Amino acid sequence: MNRFKIKGGITGKILRVDLSAEKVRVEENIYAERWIAGRALSSWILLNEMDPTTKWSDPENYLIFGAGALIGTIAPASCRTNIDTINVFNNGKGSSNVGGHFSPEMKFAGFDQIIIKGKAEKPVYLFISDGKAEIRDASHLWGKSTYETEDILKKELRDNKIEIASIGPAGENLVHGSAIIIDCGRAAGGSGVGCVMGDKKLKAIVVRGHNSVKVAHPEEFLQRAYEAYQKIIKRPTAKVFRKKTLAGMVYNDSEQFDDLWEMMHSIKNSQDVHWSREQRSRIMGKEGVGKFFKKIQACYACPVGCQPYSEINEGKFKGSKGLGYWINSVMWSGKMDVTDPEASLRYHLRANQLGLDGDDSSVVMSWAFEAYEKGLLTKEDVDGLILTWGNSDAMLELQEKIASRDGFGDFLADGVVAAAKKLGKGSEKFAINQKGQDTLDPYRVCKGWSLACATSPIAGRHMRGSINIPIAFGPKGVKFNPYSYEDQPPIVFWELRAKEIEDITGICVYVGTWSGVYALEPSDYVELTNLALGINLTEEDFMLLGQKGYNLEKAFNTIHVGFKREDDLPHRRFFEDPILSGPHKGETLNKEKYNSMLDAFYELHGWDKETSWQTRKTLESLGLSDVAEKLAEVGRLIE
Template structure:
């Protein structure tokens, strides 16, 4: 079986690190990563716990395919109760850290309690110990990586850490590994900071040698890689353009939320698109994009490496930002750009670098700035309060607010609260474009009815990665559905949500699902684990995970009333584009969604549903 069969339990209060066997019954029922970590978390904490109290726990988890030769097998998740939402939080990251943990012989690390002083966990195969991190506290993610690799004399260490945002309590702080890969959403980095846990440094030399049927596994992964290579999205679009390939596409179909969702198309989209990243700059003739990059074991390589224009105002006298570093992904480019009406590509890159360097979710940050800019234009917030002029379209305001928020200074402390708390504080809660307190990603839920329903019902708050119906509504994968139509969308959303939970839990990247179905994943898991996994079983596992997360949220105090969208999406029609005149039809879709889920009218899984899923 390709589970390592071991987990580490770290009691930060007592300073103890204890190995224990993995619960294999749970592993078979929930796979790994997202599903298995959620099972451990929901079994061990009170759903009503304060996310930032020592009684909350936080879990790093790999999947059975993490660290193997399965394409994209580098994923890991960080799972906790999230401070931004108060809901279950599970944030997924790529890079190399997850594979390193698996190669050290561990499936998962559970942290409980709170350390009296800053610490980091050092893992070198079977050796695992807490060490003093006083010298790392106050350092950026980038500095933390460099200091640990240098002081431990091991350039091959893989580091998962927080920057100043996590230390300062920014409610959407991220956990960052490999300099610019992040478990980005819901404030998992904030929980890490609340526990005085700075980093996890891992070195694994064992490999993943326990694949049950190596010959069958090699055949299954080879066939699956060919499917990815032959697909237009995973074989051509993503390698060439990255996720930024979507900017112009989504804008043209009228789905690009602009200026805090006041508009659905951005006149400056072309200036911040993948095509713009590939066009030589007027200032120096160089391209913004340097190259693409892959995470561990990935045959898609959608990652971007970019170089900022050294003459740009944001980096003048800041040579530390002149080198090549993590480039813009679509979600970040949207949140920092269109959401604020900013079409300055270099400003977006600078704000993104700050998010990477100090460990901050660019989606929630950018969307919160959008709310601030709207409040500023309304006259509710003034230059004196913010510290700068902050109208929509101001690249300078974006860059300065990124610095202020990451460092926890001035009005940045307010932005660090997220849009739900900030807009409520200033008397306009309706301006928070969020669900359950988590800000929307880069698709408008008025025009694409499926994604609106997916946002409203997502267990971790507004999210595109919990049911990416855009694949069907815009890209025609696996079948084309009409974006503005509401009929059939409850069934579509459930299918995407359940399948996504299985992909996440296997330890592979959700981008494979542009080409793969669960029928491509099943033979890889079967050969790796030795257990019989069919497409039907994986769907059932995904559905089990979804319902378990829902049960936790219900117990935490969430109700049907939280499965909603901002009034702007329900009442203010899209002004332009193919979906002009559309509002979200959530009220008519939600009861049907509950029905297809096997929930009662209040959104609670019925006894029959729980029995069928073994919950």
């Protein structure tokens, strides 16, 4: 087994917090020599320390904040925070990854990882600074929005440079699709990480510190980092991106983005993927959401900048303001066929204030809209709301109800699978989920996107290898047509390993291999990591580490839940219900071809095709014999 002798970059310390025992403890980071940092390290701790019978709401569940290896250095866009736990929707692997300025300050506060277990008796927040931590009373913060929480904490601590990760009322009320909010505008969504934090009665984590991040080869590192900045900024997309943000760049109403639009959307609860140019124009044309953008804020050390700051200064949403509006925000509105730009922006900003994961809540809300359309829910069932497609008032009111578990909002607050189970009447046929978690993503048009989301260990989320347009990177000699089944498996297999590396280093995918600028690639990550940490990785080593990290998440699911091949197939709607309109009208997924794609994907991984489970041979060849033993203990290893 490789053991890295790390000489820089990381802090070498881990903070353990037990909220039940009201104790904190600092320990040496003994895991970095095997996993380096970030997601892979957190995945290992979860797999290694969590009993297979532990459920998300047990006090034994961990909530782990992890900073990547290059976080706190000048490496471009080294800003991401990884948050790992048990997924509230299925008790499998939960993981979320978010930008902003939190994890660099976490390193400056002295820690690579913060591991939280237990549950506080009353609301608390964590104050972490200069190698120490305190559990503090948060009674006065409970019930407050994430905006209010930040405002109060900055004032009472008299420090504008603290960084905060907090939950809103949604997380406090254990709404399953709750997020953890950073910078009042960066949402760590997916897996219900905000719900886990609320269950622990942990309102916020505040980090602040004076610890220096040292790198092994300072001058060479600075030079290599500068070259990486130049590589990013020379990409033509970077210049557009920073003027308009990603959402502004892609979601304009020009013909240029017609194809991309069809690839990305899940209109009317995934019945359709098509909006006319006129509908698109309402959201992202000249009079769309962009007219409320005032300026842009960048994440830590990012030379691109993709986060708009917006203000609505008139009309019924006058006074709404704040950070963020992404491609996903447009997708949320599309789920309910809402094309009103003010309502769409308001919906986004309220999600951040309430600490709601907009992906999850939009899925369950659009399910309710469809049930209403089909007559399975009446006006009386839904507190008098009129859930017709495009009704933005109903969308916004229902969002508030979910966050506070008020009336019909409580019916929806545990996610779409739970809601459909309660309603019955065949509504599970359109309860769009993957492995039990609400999924916003599109599955019919782009086959690689579909494959990556369906097989994702974090259940129907697109940050595990999804692809939709030809990119400059990937395995050599592979052609790529996003609509074909045949081209996808090797590219998804490449991208999911690259993404794992990005989460190990902490560099954002928007400057990396996945989306937006497409500038940095594994060779850049290797060189920056070697110079910062003083190690001697090759690109092949790093991709292999990425593969190992992905296998940890797979093993966690197999051990804790027992997911099998059938759980890697998309929801039945995508096989059965044809797209309603637009250039892809009439298309569905072909099950036979999809299964061929799955076969090829499992073969690349070296997994068993019948069950999808990992084999002893593959795990041992990856140096993961101990993972194989864990699977064997529960009888889920293919010998």
